[in-house]
Amino acid sequence: MQQFEIPKTFKAAQLAEYGKELQIAEIKTPELKEGEVLIKVEAAPVNPSDLSLNDGHYPSGKVLPAVPGIEGSGVVVQIGPNVENVKVGTKVAFTAYSNYGSYGQYSLTTSQQIIPLDDDISFEAGASSIVNPITVLLMLIETQELGAKAIVHTAASSALGRMLVKYFQDSGIDVINVVRRQEQVELLQKEGAKYVLNQTSETFQKDLNALAHKLNATVFFDCIGGNITGEILSQLPNKSTALLYGLLSGQPVSDISAISLIFQGKTIKGFWLTTLIHKYNPFVDENAKKNLNALLKTTLKTEYAKQYPLDKINEGIQFYKKNQTSGKILVRPHQ
Structure with missing residues (x-):
């Protein structure tokens, strides 16, 4: 099994108060519980639903301060007990509704909230695999x-x-x-x-x-x-x-x-x-996963207006709010 060095802390954009700008902070890497997965985040988009969650219009389930970011792409670097559907080193798209969302260098999610990506799908394309395409x-x-x-x-x-x-x-x-x-x-x-x-x-x-x-x-x-x-x-x-x-x-x-x-x-x-529970959900259906990966390269491919490093995320969010028709923005936590 491939092994990754897990840092004790990492950089993330934190939401301290709903409706306020995000704050860049160094936070402690969480310990994994049963069924959890740690992902090194390579790319994370800003969606309209992210804006609504950050403003407090949608229920988030987070305890502030917390790292927002609903979805992203990256590599599985650590798995918790009883995780059998994914291996360390797998390139994935994921959703994260924990306190460790996708707007950080690492994100915590569960093994049921990830979708393996084909090798020929870039992290940029894979970052927006879920919220819109699914x-x-x-x-x-x-x-x-x-x-x-x-x-x-x-x-x-x-x-x-x-x-x-x-x-x-x-x-x-x-x-x-x-x-x-x-x-x-x-x-x-x-x-x-x-x-x-x-x-x-x-x-x-x-x-x-x-x-x-x-x-x-x-x-x-x-x-x-x-x-x-x-x-x-x-x-x-x-x-x-x-x-x-x-x-x-x-x-x-x-x-x-x-x-x-x-x-x-x-x-x-x-x-x-x-x-939404449906038998044709790519999170649970293997044929649906294959179909999604194919469509991400064609009909359901996402175009981005701009990309931003993590420390420029607030600038990116302001741009997106004013130019949503131009396309999403993408956050790159390790750049």
Whole structure:
């Protein structure tokens, strides 16, 4: 078995107070418990969900001060007792919901939260293997199980949105992409999206109603929340389902019509990767793992706008907040 020298301490970006900048600190390397894995982190992206967790809008399960960072890629350098599904030295993608997230030189996770990566997948590509790609994979499964032929998706120019429209259209599912700016309309159209609507248009609701009924779009994935959730659901065909997987607006879901729920058979429910149990989940299904690795090189490949060393992470986060359509940023803890 390959052996690595484990440092007593390592550098990490710590969250000391929700809504505040991260602080670079030297922290003690944790001792592994049963089922745990220590990963030397090579790359970690900043996702919208990371921003929401850092601001305290999402439950994190962390005890502050803690190292944030939901996902990343790296190499397994130490395993705890009774870990049998991965070996030391394996290149992996991982999620980390412990106090030792991915924004550090090392991260602590469990053996059930890792996915081995093919040798020809770089750490950069592998860093964004989970939050967006697996969500998109399971969104398609959910759509197929609900029997939908078309869907509506908000914040469609995001990294996830651009993955989704390619993957869904390749799978024969039409996507009505909803964005807020004309340049986002043009971006998606340039990348091959067939249907794009600007929610700031005066005719948005009328156009959405007509297109949703024409395509029979009965599934709606929403990551914004607030009043847009109810506004869009009200324009969809009877028996449509809204799946809320984010809350970028920071506002409670509103404008849900009782008529829509009672008389039109519409439903709304949550869709969250960490609580979603499905047999086709790459964390547990070997065929799904192989499929994910293949798609990471093509349809579900992530592009990054910029990369930052760990001590410049706050600068990177500020850039990302202002330029999310440009692509994610990537943190490189060992640079």
